[in-house]
Amino acid sequence: MPLPLSDILVGFVLISILSYLAFKLKALNRSGTFASAVIGVIILVGSGSWSWLIIIIIFFAAASFFTHFKYTFKRSIGAAEARRGARSWVNVASNGGAAALFAAAEYVFGGDIFAAAFLGVVATAASDTLATEVGLLSRMKPRLIISLRRQVEPGTSGGVTPLGTSMAVVGALIIGLAAAALGFFDGAVFKVVAVAAVGGVLGSIGDSLLGALLQERYRCVVCGKVVEHPTHHGSKGLFVSGIRGLDNNLVNLTSTLIGAVISITVFTLMG
Numbered sequence: 728m729p730l731p732l733s734d735i736l737v738g739f740v741l742i743s744i745l746s747y748l749a750f751k752l753k754a755l756n757r758s759g760t761f762a763s764a765v766i767g768v769i770i771l772v773g774s775g776s777w778s779w780l781i782i783i784i785i786f787f788a789a790a791s792f793f794t795h796f797k798y799t800f801k802r803s804i805g806a807a808e809a810r811r812g813a814r815s816w817v818n819v820a821s822n823g824g825a826a827a828l829f830a831a832a833e834y835v836f837g838g839d840i841f842a843a844a845f846l847g848v849v850a851t852a853a854s855d856t857l858a859t860e861v862g863l864l865s866r867m868k869p870r871l872i873i874s875l876r877r878q879v880e881p882g883t884s885g886g887v888t889p890l891g892t893s894m895a896v897v898g899a900l901i902i903g904l905a906a907a908a909l910g911f912f913d914g915a916v917f918k919v920v921a922v923a924a925v926g927g928v929l930g931s932i933g934d935s936l937l938g939a940l941l942q943e944r945y946r947c948v949v950c951g952k953v954v955e956h957p958t959h960h961g962s963k964g965l966f967v968s969g970i971r972g973l974d975n976n977l978v979n980l981t982s983t984l985i986g987a988v989i990s991i992t993v994f995t996l997m998g
């Protein structure tokens with residue numbers, strides 16, 4: 728059911744205010760602010776429901792909170808998000824682009840299946856963000872998900888810690904419980920939580936696997952470190968492994984789609 732025009736106008740004002748606030752709090756840079764406003768409007772208008780927008784706002788609040796949590800410490804170990812944690816449009820689009828896509832599909836086709844996909848996307852993004860941002864604070868060195876005997880530096884894609892993995896579950900549950908409280912799937916609480924939790928946790932495991940197996944890696948010609956960016960210390964590095972061009976943002980986008988497929992599967996299996 729399409730939202731009345733008055734709701735859309737109120738939503739547009741609310742989204743503008745929140746995006747501006749995120750910009751002022753340095754959670755988003757200029758392009759990230761614009762991208763999040765566009766995605767917010769698509770989600771509100773596409774879903775025709777305030778609930779979807781509230782889910783995204785809860786995700787964003789949790790992600791910003793945990794990104795800034797002990798930020799100085801994360802910076803000191805050189806693992807904090809670049810640009811002081813202010814996310815750009817690429818980062819916003821790779822975490823939330825799929826959510827907007829399913830909201831648009833909901834507008835065209837309707838039905839709870841796209842709500843399930845949407846929850847899978849947001850739960851995966853929440854799991855991944857909380858696992859990364861809190862996992863960085865772990866006293867234990869991360870181990871590579873595909874070879875747990877190998878320790879890696881904090882912040883390495885594919886590195887996992889017990890703390891980070893626990894937070895992946897927490898992230899997915901936050902989205903699942905919020906969706907249940909908002910009455911997704913006509914109030915079928917257990918089903919909503921299962922769809923979001925399973926999609927989010929498996930989606931973020933998919934993120935770690937893709938990060939370990941397929942993400943591009945380069946060796947810096949200046950410091951000799953293996954890094955996840957083509958350039959380091961101002962010079963182009965030597966290609967080491969992974970798929971060229973498959974960077975952290977594309978891995979995020981792919982893993983949210985994996986989360987969506989898993990959530991759709993759980994939704995379908997639970998009848």
Ligand SMILES: [Zn+2]
Pocket residue numbers: 947948949950951952959960
């Ligand atoms: Zn270097």
